[in-house]
Amino acid sequence: MQTPAPVRHPKFVRAYRRALSAGVVVVALLGGVLALNAGRIVGDLDERSGIAAFYDIPADAPAGPPGSIVKSEPLLGVPLDTRAWRVMYRSTDLNGAPVIATGVVVTPRGSGPSGGRTVASWGHPTTGSAAACAPSLGADPSLGIEGMRVLLDRGYTVVATDYTGMGAAGPDSYLIGATEGHNVLDAVRAARAIPEAEAGTDVVLWGHSQGGQAVLFAAELAATYAPELTVKAVAAAAPAADLSALMKTHLDDISGVTIGSYAFSAFSEIYADRGADISSILTPAAVAIQPQMNELCLLTHIDQLHxxxxxxxxxxxxxxxxxxxxxxxxxxxxxxxxxxxxxxLLVVQGLKDELVRPADTEGYVALVQSQGMDVTYRIVAAATHGTIAYLGLGDLVAFLDRVGA
Structure with missing residues (x-):
């Protein structure tokens, strides 16, 4: 068979060379990314063996001050140039009763400043309410910490709580503001209990959606609950700040049933002594699906939930x-x-957010402005509820720079 003569049209050759060069660059970049993350991926897979045992709570675990560590273990699959740990630590619920929480701590390699690193305590958005929905149980425990690389590059130690009742057994904490707030603050204390994390007393609180509510409550409670910590800045992306407005917006849609199932079940458990009987607010058909709904995680079972x-x-x-x-x-x-x-306080909101609506966030911003608080409100026109924490990172960096955090 005769070999075809090469094509020599100048435009074709230039286009071909550009495409080839671009392909080489893409392959090189992908290869670099894979090489840089190979250890992290292998580590993540290696950690899956026996991971469930970490979440078994020792009998004497509740004894100890909030934020003290029950147990910890180094993570093998970690972001580039960091060290990380999975932690189980003590916290308290909304009534001050002892509870157990889990999470992860990630810190840059190298020496921190003499006074310790600023600690960024992350509040994650809704992943579910069952123990299995804990982010620290995920295949990559730090993957869902939105903006983590930005925070690490600023030299922060990053800590991310699962919230009580997720990961380790405990009372439900879904949208229970004070419990979540305690968990967020006690996670900072837990990070400080790990010498290698080099965590100081300066704190930045950052959260998204449910996590936005959690860090706002943490900020409100910090002065009395954790007076040894100095909250330098608070940032919330599309926070679930006004639960009444959120509930009113979604009473008759699929989001209301999904999120409402988590919330009404949690409230009926935690506030049973105040008459929060789930059958008094949900229809019989809605009550019947609660066990199924609350066993499923939002991110991995969304089709089943719906x-x-x-x-x-x-x-x-x-x-x-x-x-x-x-x-x-x-x-x-x-x-x-x-x-x-x-x-x-920084609040960032996407205009295309169909869960936490811009009007509801604006209502919260107006409320705290009326209280005389230092509030920066930024709108990201193209952001949805799922993308606002990432698309708002530029505003977060500018805010942190401005306030010196």
Whole structure:
């Protein structure tokens, strides 16, 4: 067979060479990324063996001050140029009772400043409410920490709580503001208990969605709950700040059934002594699906969750929880803004967010501005609920630079 003569048209040759060069660059970049992350991937896989045992709570675990460590273990699959640990630590619930929480601590390699590194305590968005939905149990425990690389590059130690009841067994904490806030602050204390993390007392609180609510409560509680810590800055991306507004917005849609299932189950467990009987607010059909809904994790089982939830869309609640007691009061109590704080606050919101609506976030911003707080509000026009924490990182960096955190 005769070999075809090479094509010599100048435009074709130039285009071909550009494509070839681009291909070589892409392959090289991909190869570099794979090489840099090969150790992390291998480490992540190696850690899966026996991981469940870490989340077994020792009998004497509750004994000890909030933030003290029950146990920790180094992580093998870590981000580039870092060290990291999985931790189990002590915390308290909304009533001050001892609880156990888990999470991860990640810190840059190399020596930190003499006073210790600033600690960025991350509040994660909704992943579910079951123990298995804990981010630290994931294949890559640090993957879901939005903006982690930015924070590490600033020299921060990063800590991320799972929240009580996720990872290790414990009472449900979903959208229970004070418990989540305690978990976020005690995670900083846990990081400080690891000498190699070089964690200082300066703190930045950063969270998204549910985690936005968690860090706002942490900021409100910090002065009395953890007075040894100095909260330098607080940042929240599309925070679930006003639970009444959030619930009102989604009473008759699929998001309301999905998120509401997590929330009403949590509230009925934690506030049973205040008359929060789930059958008093949900229809019989909605009550029936609660066990299934609460076993599933949002990120990995969204199709199953929606399939179970769809039949009760429009017939989920038997009354409006934002006007029916004790639910109305409980939603208000677990909405941020009940107390002010002195640390500067950044709130970032996407205009394409269909879960936490811009109007609801603007309502929270107006509330805290009326309290005299130092608030920076930034809108990202193209951001959805899922992308706002990443698309808002430029605003986060500018904010941290401005306030000197």
């Amino acid at each position: 399939a179970i939830a769809q039949p009760v869309v429009g017939s989920f609640v038997s009354a409006d929880p934002t006007t029916t007691e004790p639910w109305a009061t409980l939603l208000t109590e677990n909405s941020a803004g009940g107390a002010s704080f002195t640390a500067p």
